[in-house]
Amino acid sequence: MSKVATTGEPVYMQIALEIREDIFEGNLKPGDMLESESQLQNRYSASKVTVRKSLSELAQEGLVYSRPGKGYFVSEPTHGLFELDFSHEDEGLESVYSDVNIIKPDIEIAEALAISSQWPVIKISKTLMLHNQPVAFDLKYLPYDKGTPIVEAEMHYAVFPEIAAEKTAPFAFYTKMRIGAEQGTDEICQALRCKKEEPLLVIHRYLIDKDERRIGFGKKYLLKGYGFLEAVSGYRAES
Amino acid sequence: MSKVATTGEPVYMQIALEIREDIFEGNLKPGDMLESESQLQNRYSASKVTVRKSLSELAQEGLVYSRPGKGYFVSEPTHGLFELDFSHEDEGLESVYSDVNIIKPDIEIAEALAISSQWPVIKISKTLMLHNQPVAFDLKYLPYDKGTPIVEAEMHYAVFPEIAAEKTAPFAFYTKMRIGAEQGTDEICQALRCKKEEPLLVIHRYLIDKDERRIGFGKKYLLKGYGFLEAVSGYRAES
């Protein structure tokens, strides 16, 4: 019974949809057990594989999980897990006043890159402008490998991950960021044309390869007004 | 050929693993086409369903995608998408100096909750302490619904989402956060025992139900030193 209407929608999506709605409307609450696979097979006259596809769809969305030998259960919602989209960070901004140097790192930089303070480091700094007003100041530090020439090439990459992609396979590293509030140094306040007391949003960024080697460190200072980061949590449709 | 060793590992995992490694090591680059399903069936002498399971595993991890009628392709890495874990926000902190009032909202609050400034609002404020030192100041605003009594009950919930979970099904809402840097108001600086110039990390948080109704608004001010948020991007194993 409860045969599914013969629309163009695949059967497995319809099954998933009905269960999903039950969860959304609260008919199924976190911890509740779902019908078993075989019950669902009967109810929808569908094959085991089809029913499993529905359920694994829901599992992937984080709505349900399974315990072998027992059954499927509704998950606890994870409202503390946020997604932060930083892909368009410098979109619409003009980069002026770029500068590239080779420096000896201070303690902060040496620690962030996990190198000795004797090791030379490439420092790339730039000021980002919007309507001829500075809105952000960006610093990037890369350990200087003698083998590779590229100081110039390094500059051309607007975004950070691209730099690392040159040194390792594109999936073989990850990024960590740390967000805080600070006052700027003299150098930064001058570039941003702001007072020293002005609170700045600071984003520290670490590029780390799959062997846990630090391949890059960045700091970005954002002026208030422009300096917002947005993140969302909770259920968002379209897997 | 290339028959898979008969370990305890399911076949589909081994297929997925081999492809995953090819991507990690750069043998397969973003945009490259994978072997077709039928080729993989032959190579591993596995059934279509098994091969598909491997590929959909990889697709779910974001490593590959499929184009019907064409084939499977290696994805572009998304190093700009971060995950931010805010579940343990107040862990290890003591909440002192809690306060609950019913107020008329100022413009900022009224806008955040999308209500008229005549509508009464519950304001819950508290100071969070670590080793008897204030580290964060937390403000929450909820539209006051006459129907529901609960002003007291509201206070007992340490965390924000739980409040909303009382008013709607646990999956039927989401949270948005906005991160910035600000100076504190007099009220905040007094609670945090800091100077006015002190830069504070500010987290605005909006609770929004599935019909886009605003059911809560919060502001949290974090003192430097304690005030860090961490987020990661890039490939992380274990789906």
Added chain:
DNA sequence: AAGTGGTCTAGACCACTGA
């Protein structure tokens, strides 16, 4: 022992892309 989820096969038909 009966029921559950987890893996797997060997078929089938469809809609789509490209030469």
Added chain:
DNA sequence: CAGTGGTCTAGACCACTTG
């Protein structure tokens, strides 16, 4: 047209949980 991915069935065997 031959090849691709997308959906689906009807079986099978296994390991696990629970009475």
